[in-house]
Amino acid sequence: MDRASFNLRSAAVELAPGRAPQRRHRRDVSTLLTAWALTLGLAIALLSGASVAAADTGAASADQSAGASTSDTRTSGKPSEKSSSRPTSETGDADAADPASEDDESSVPVDDAAPEEQAGETDGATEPITVVEDGSSTPAEAPEAPEVVEEPDAPTPSVETGEATPRAGPATTDRASAATATASEPTESWWDTLVRDVRYTFFNKAPTLSPTDNIEVAPGVFTGKLNGQSNNGLTLNYLIKQAPTMGTLTIDQEAGTYTYTFDPSEFDKDTRDSFVIVADNGAEARRPGLFGVIQLVMHNIAIGLGLSQRDTVDSVFSVTARMVDTDSGDSEDSEDEELKVSIRGTGFYGNLSNKKYWAEQNHADNCLLMSILMIEGQFTGQVPTRALEEEIVEQAKRTPSVVDPSKMMYLGEGSEDGVLPADAAALLKLRGNAADLRYFPSDDEDATYYDGLDALDVVSKLLFEGHGVITGVNNQTIWDATEKEGSPGADRVNANHGVVVIAVDTHNGRVYINDPGVSGGRGLAVPLGAFMWAWAPDAFETITADGAAPQSYRPTVAGDLVTVA
Structure with a gap:
């Protein structure tokens, strides 16, 4: 009885007008909500990945700075006995094994002191050896040759005698300078990285190219300005999308210029060539791996919605050649004509x-x-x-x-x-x-x-x-x-x-x-x-x-x- 009532009730529901459209409407709403939930989930995953990557980058920078400082402290804290008799650089052993290189770098001539000095280093002797002006080496008496003690906070004193000390000093100074430079370099916080990635993904501004001044600086050598603008605050990179077939193309990233080189003997009035240069303002913000895939999906969705713009723009450069009359009159003599090559790039001006x-x-x-x-x-x-x-x-x-x-x-x-x-x-x-x-x-x-x-x-x-x-x-x-x-x-x-x-x-x-x-x-x-x-x-x-x-x-x-x- 219950099963029959259930079947009748189900039939009534199926035959009742308006029921089926309501079901389809509910399915449409649920599908839309699911799509939005998926989009929101991808966005959260992208933001989380960006923040984690930024935090890892900051931690790595901090660890690197701390490691550099520790390494510098250890170097400057070595006993002076070793500082005065052997180099503190990492290549000291190799240099000691090569007397020729030491002779080249030393400003004081040494005769037979080098073998004795190496033997002293092997045996662990702490007796210093003094090199006098005539080139001979004699053991210095203890009262007359006080030890030079390096303090961690004090600079290493300059020693004009000996061969190893002048080489050890610059190595220690270079390490200290490198550690100081590493510690003083500003590191980007995780928040700045997160804001940069979000702006690029959802609100990017497309770069622009406006090439001008396509000038022949020498026979067969043209140079031009790309005049690229990033428009989003990130680094702008130039890439060769299509290379020329009749010549070679190089790009100067710092100056924002290109150079096209060709052989004039291979050009005539019917010669045509072309190449394509791309400006990219998104390489700095693009993430690798899985996070990069998610970022790319979100970026394309934002472009489709009109919130963001593409991160690349290209300029097509056309190379044409024609004969130009150089005579002021109406002469058609071929001697009054010369081949003129022109390069024109597409852009916005x-x-x-x-x-x-x-x-x-x-x-x-x-x-x-x-x-x-x-x-x-x-x-x-x-x-x-x-x-x-x-x-x-x-x-x-x-x-x-x-x-x-x-x-x-x-x-x-x-x-x-x-x-x-x-x-x-x-x-x-x-x-x-x-x-x-x-x-x-x-x-x-x-x-x-x-x-x-x-x-x-x-x-x-x-x-x-x-x-x-x-x-x-x-x-x-x-x-x-x-x-x-x-x-x-x-x-x-x-x-x-x-x-x-x-x-x-x-x-x-x-x-x-x-x-x-x-x-x-x-x-x-x-x-x-x-x-x-x-x-x-x-x-x-x-x-x-x-x-x-x-x-x-x-x-x-x-x-x-x-x-x-």
Whole structure:
């Protein structure tokens, strides 16, 4: 009866609506709790392992220091009879067996005293032997040759006679110095080690690489700066992930530089080579063995949750060769051409925080004027405002153009012409900034693919050094690539817009700009290919600036003009 009632009750439970979903829900909750418990357990195990390892490291350091101090005390506490007649260094026996080495190191000549001295040491004799200036050795009388007693707290007196004592003194001094240095070295506490490991595992910051200055220091020898940043306070190590095939590669860890060496006779215009260098900021905190496996699992979980970042970043270096015309004319003679080898590495250059100096323009065709204000904001920390915009617009309206002095730099919204690049560079100088206008190439020839690479290298280095950069681009190409406000049928061929470049990420193929011509242009990320295409029409026009605090221009007379030297 009971069994039947139990079966009926079980059937009722199985047929009752909502029962099965509740069971599955309970199973899901239990599974989630189990996963969290497992994660917490792994974290506790990792922390415990780190603390135990740190404690063991501290204890080992303490034992080593104590052992060094004890060894030093024993050495300095030996009787003076042995100190005055034989070396206290560990290599003393070997040196005594080699008379030639003793003769080389001794500054006092000895004739037949060495065999007698060795015999005295073997027999345990305590009678000292004195070496006189003529080279003969005679036993010294007891009253005239007092013993030299070494005190543990007193330095060993210097003895000019004899052969073994000058060699024993430095050995004792070296041991004392080593023990003192060992005792004075700061040891990392277990708490500091624990905090370091936790920060690395759960809250690590990824390292960065920004290679620059790839210079040929000698034929076939290139050197460059890696400019790596650890970003987490730990030691940064450089590793060769992929070696070159056409040359050799070495890394100077201390200087943070690399050297690529190749045979120029093996290179021609079609030669290509590459290598990869990795920056690692986690080797100092990674644990070995089982604790290391647990740490790796927790570190990857933290990365997946967005709490931590990876501990390595790599830079791909491309080696290219091309023929360059060295003649100023149009000659195509091969004698006027030379092979030029270039090395370019991927990395991140610039400062994304400069996007806070973005402001949208309120006048037509004054993008370069707003770009000047944004550049000055990077130098002064002042965010462009509408009042500052009106001031610089007024200044440009009353400053003659350096290209056509019969006109002003800015003619206002009614004209179709904006501010010319040369006038923008001159206005930057007039406002107290150092400025320069560049093109790639510098002559009137059409820009090529390699000219674009050269321009990108120059801009990347300028950004790394903290300079301001304004580029002339085609606005529609930029906006099409970023899904902003590209207009159908608009000009997508010519350079018609000025933007501020704040960062270049060649590793991920992004260029970050402050674009005053569009809402949402603050720190706008543009694909590298689209940016290069938009930048190319006017020979990669680039204005560079490095300035001091500008003086705001406020005209006091309606007809006042500003002259440019």
